[in-house]
Amino acid sequence: MSSDVRTIEWAGDGLRLLDQTLLPARVEYATVRDVDALVDAIRRLVVRGAPALGVAGAFGVAIVVRQAAREGWDDARRDAAIARVRAARPTAVNLAAGVDRVLPFIAEGVDAVVAEAQAVLDEDVRGNRAIGAFGADWILGRLGVDRPLRVLTHCNAGALATAGWGTALGVVRELHGRGRVELVYADETRPLLQGARLTAWELDQAGIPCVVQADAAAPSTILRGLADVAVIGADRIAANGDTANKIGSVGLALACAAAGIPLVVAAPWSTVDLAVPDGAAIPIEERPAEEVLAWGGARTAPGGVDAFNPAFDVTPARLVTALVTETGVLEVAAGTAPCRRARRRCRRE
Numbered sequence: 001m002s003s004d005v006r007t008i009e010w011a012g013d014g015l016r017l018l019d020q021t022l023l024p025a026r027v028e029y030a031t032v033r034d035v036d037a038l039v040d041a042i043r044r045l046v047v048r049g050a051p052a053l054g055v056a057g058a059f060g061v062a063i064v065v066r067q068a069a070r071e072g073w074d075d076a077r078r079d080a081a082i083a084r085v086r087a088a089r090p091t092a093v094n095l096a097a098g099v100d101r102v103l104p105f106i107a108e109g110v111d112a113v114v115a116e117a118q119a120v121l122d123e124d125v126r127g128n129r130a131i132g133a134f135g136a137d138w139i140l141g142r143l144g145v146d147r148p149l150r151v152l153t154h155c156n157a158g159a160l161a162t163a164g165w166g167t168a169l170g171v172v173r174e175l176h177g178r179g180r181v182e183l184v185y186a187d188e189t190r191p192l193l194q195g196a197r198l199t200a201w202e203l204d205q206a207g208i209p210c211v212v213q214a215d216a217a218a219p220s221t222i223l224r225g226l227a228d229v230a231v232i233g234a235d236r237i238a239a240n241g242d243t244a245n246k247i248g249s250v251g252l253a254l255a256c257a258a259a260g261i262p263l264v265v266a267a268p269w270s271t272v273d274l275a276v277p278d279g280a281a282i283p284i285e286e287r288p289a290e291e292v293l294a295w296g297g298a299r300t301a302p303g304g305v306d307a308f309n310p311a312f313d314v315t316p317a318r319l320v321t322a323l324v325t326e327t328g329v330l331e332v333a334a335g336t337a338p339c340r341r342a343r344r345r346c347r348r349e
């Protein structure tokens with residue numbers, strides 16, 4: 001993605017969002033200035049991806065504080081509106097964490113909230129650069145080959161899903177910058193097509209060779225030896241390393257384990273939730289049935305049939321070869337309770 005396209009930024013009186021529901025057909029921005037518009041934008045995936053949701057949550061508090069002042073709300077009404085933002089989507093812990101991080105600044109006024117939210121955004125971009133470098137180093141060291149690599153990814157964990165550069169796609173961008181990407185297999189990511197619409201768009205803009213494949217093709221691509229490594233993002237990582245990411249990720253993980261190639265999860269520490277012991281305790285968002293039962297607005301499944309539409313799945317820690325964060329790489333499958341221990345260590349350093 002060219003550097004002048006911004007996914008999310010504070011516009012002085014509201015939050016300016018690149019509307020991801022319209023990509024790649026149209027590059028349009030929407031500015032949200034009240035809580036209803038923000039919650040709607042988060043639920044419809046105008047803004048999406050765990051780190052970008054964290055930034056939206058942080059600025060969302062500023063939106064609510066401004067609206068409360070404008071409309072003369074009392075504190076209880078303001079806090080209820082903040083709670084709505086915090087709960088707009090349940091799986092990505094970054095959203096709640098972004099809200100919680102700026103709450104202490106409300107007492108100092110809206111400018112202080114905006115400044116802290118901007119810090120969340122800036123840290124995310126910096127962290128993603130570090131994730132990219134750590135991830136590329138680890139992958140090249142682990143694979144130990146001289147040729148450019150074939151990388152498989154799922155959903156969109158790129159600049160669009162973050163404040164810039166991307167996590168999984170940050171690793172891909174870094175590998176590409178070093179001349180080490182032959183091809184990216186981008187899973188299309190049913191049912192909302194974040195891979196086909198967003199990842200392919202970002203990679204195309206960056207001049208990184210990619211093909212889009214149906215999600216169902218991915219395990220076969222891996223087992224046929226066509227990919228060297230799979231790199232994905234995460235929405236919430238439990239203390240034991242179990243990782244929630246877009247539905248379909250666990251199938252990749254199983255295929256990677258069967259084929260003996262690494263599954264790399266690239267995510268900032270803000271996605272690690274040490275309060276959640278394991279994947280069973282991660283809330284999994286279930287989305288509207290129409291996303292699965294219809295195509296282009298026309299019903300494809302027979303009338304009267306309902307859908308099961310979980311937006312995320314959980315990959316057990318034993319299948320996560322490496323977790324790449326902004327402070328380094330944890331070889332998750334090789335240890336137990338890795339996140340809690342590693343977080344304590346890097347806080348001490």
Ligand code: MRU
Binds near residue numbers: 050166311
């Ligand atoms: O439903 P989405 O599009 O918000 O899901 C996004 C993902 O699953 C991403 O892989 C994850 O948030 C990591 S983004 C860096």
